[in-house]
Amino acid sequence: MQPATDLISPLDYLAQDAVMARLIQETPSPKIFNDYAGDVYLALLESIVSQQISVKAADAIFSRFRQLFADGYPHPNELLLKSADELRSAGLSFQKIKYLQSVAGFSLANPMDRAHLDPMTDEEIVQYLLPIKGVGRWTVEMLLMFVLDRPDVFPIDDLVIRQRMLLAYPEQTNGLTGKALYKALHQIADAWRPYRTTASRYLWRWKPL
Template structure:
């Protein structure tokens, strides 16, 4: 079964630019990424579906050709596809208002012109953001992607559709069937294996309540997340940033962000965490988005994709 439709997401939206960033950031583990489109297997109420998106418009007038295919599609398949894409690509965020803010604050004004239409790219759920953020702790992007792929294959989270095997992210109940030794064989450190399984177990039992986290104010959500073993401040910030797209978080300890602030604010060195927090006070209520654009600036300065 297959259905398709055309949809005009909010402008500006630079899907090809975001896909380029996803490829270089190792996010092709669960996505198949082209120059102007993507494919991803999703699970809707336990039923696998394949989502295909192709950009047929421009940054200022985006037009997405969307297909949803699978052995059985729910009646609200179109609404679900739009909801998924709106979340993952932060399409409900008022990007023009953010740009207006940045144009009044140097050196942010130049950044939004260089990366016009770039939106944050999120994980589908807070749970998935938590597992991914723990895996990413103190690792480079390529090894992080390798660990994630190893985990998905080990959990046997694959769906065969029309001659192609598609990976799906494991549900907590699937993940807790593994042991720390199983993950050690996949090149996880012992501590990281225990952290991942601990979060999966707490999620499976309902002790770690992600629906509750969604409605908490930032500081309350941070305190709640940090109370769980394996989640420190940086990881908690990443969970809320990449799992929910909260717009005013500042992961000031992040090395990349400190490098970008040091470069663009003319410090001649890496900024300290305290300096980032002080400078970042002027970025409210958009600290997450300024952080995103500063990360993008590192790709241009290094001559490499992020």
């Protein structure tokens, strides 16, 4: 594809890939919402609470966690003053408590506001936030897509994305594993630049027939 993206809409641009055109036609438009209004700190806390548990359980625990604070907001200095027993009362594991404290400590020493992050590239933001315990590349990529509204993120480490791409592009991925598969997936996704976030949203919502 040619990068003349200002001449056509993102969906028309993606539809130049015949497979993606079919996915878009078969799939209702993904809902775009941002519960955190760019609040990276709060989004990271919620992401850590959500790790390896159901959405229902995560919502309940995060709600109880926020109720531990007078105004319902876990300000980093207040979070660091909470005892392990207080935080455990919300349903948090000791490991997640350490991770939440790591986010709070990082935020006190390093700016996490939009004014600081917006000038950075996607990869610069990934590298900036990776030192936080409990935060990996996938976590930051979700933040880039759903909190910072970055348009060209391709979360290849997301299992659903890989599974859907295998189903959608069998000829390009058949029999491939490991590095060879990752290379093929990146090559497929290169055709979606600079709208890989939109393509990923459709892949998540697409229901293979």
